[in-house]
Amino acid sequence: MCERAGLLAELKHGAGCRIDEAAEKLHRLSQDIWSCPELAYDERKAHDRLVAFFSQEEEGWKVDSHFKLDTAFRATWGPGGGDEGDVVSVAFLCEYDALPGIGHACGHNLIAEVGAAAALGLKAAVEKSSKLPVRVQVTVLGTPAEEDGGGKIDMMKEDAFKGLDVVFMAHPSQEDAPYLPCVAEHDVTVKYHGKASHASAYPWEGINALDAAVLCYNNLSVLRQQIKPDWRIHGIIKHGGVKPNIIPAYTELEYYLRTPSRGELPVIKSKAEMCFRSAAMATGCEVEVEFAKNMFVNILRNATLEELYEKNGKDLGMEFTTDEEVLTNGSGSTDFGNVSFAVPGIHPYFYIGSDALNHTEEYTVAAGDEKAQFYTLRTAKALAMTALDVLLRPDLLQRVKDEFTEAKLKEDRLLKDGQTDRTSKNK
């Protein structure tokens, strides 16, 4: 074994040992987040718990609480690993927001644990070596509001990702996969303003905002038949009126519009907008259409990082899914997509010991189950090992960066040329 391979194997082993050693406190960390689910932008206890973890329970971290957002944070360590070479900055992202009514049904408590564990592992490995070809800075970014709003996008606007060389996070799922297709998304709130009146005595004096909401819902359901099979339109009526004998004067709907790539979003948005406005016209209501401040985009893939992660995962016993349907069908969306256009990175998925589906009560149970711990820590080890691969081999890091630049240029060119539907399977 050449000297570098020996050192790499030793460091990877060291990272894994550190994660195992911290297993109990990492479990406590994710349990504390899981047992007190908080919604987007309001993850105060999770924020404080993670800040305390890095500033009190762990040594050597510089912590910025309320970093860029009220419930975001940054913990940094380094540079370490030697006195030679450029500083390479590796970041692990933690999410920790929950869903209304069903708690941690997307397992973001485990995302926080993976991020923290991988950072501990990488720091320990780097600390032990003075022979690295680069100096290493390890950053943990606490990124709120993935389920609603897009905290990472807010943080990007404030330059929170500036200066990072590679970013890593991992998301709970039903299987291990280095990548699954995440779709672009723009959320919209539609408000109808009508006029109240006695619904039995003089209904002709009213303007029915619930009728507008129902027509809007039906318009969109009809539209669904005419859009690409991999586009998604889904929504709820948030306000539907207050009493049957009052003609509803105000209604509100919330819709998520999704397409495989960011370039297709304007098309679905303009089609949906016609549905919103025509419902207003038919009923005589006023309509307000408010698109969310942030739009989530698809993930820019990095094959080099994905391959390294897969190899490390396999070495740790992961069995990656080969199910073509899972590997090619779009799933949800993530604000990591936006990050992936700014910094090279990966967002793999990991099995948590249950076949339950995300966004169900069963998944909430699974995300808090002790059984998830083995898989969560294994994922953190694979991420730390992947970081070590690129840190020990500057040629690999360069390949990761070149690939990122090339993929981004290609995506930007496609967007400029209006070639929006390249990912659609039926084009």
Ligand SMILES: NCCCC(=O)N[C@@H](CCCN)C(=O)O
């Ligand atoms: N592929 C990651 C899935 C995570 C997730 O479920 N994200 C939400 C984000 C919603 C933001 N409006 C989703 O519904 O896709």
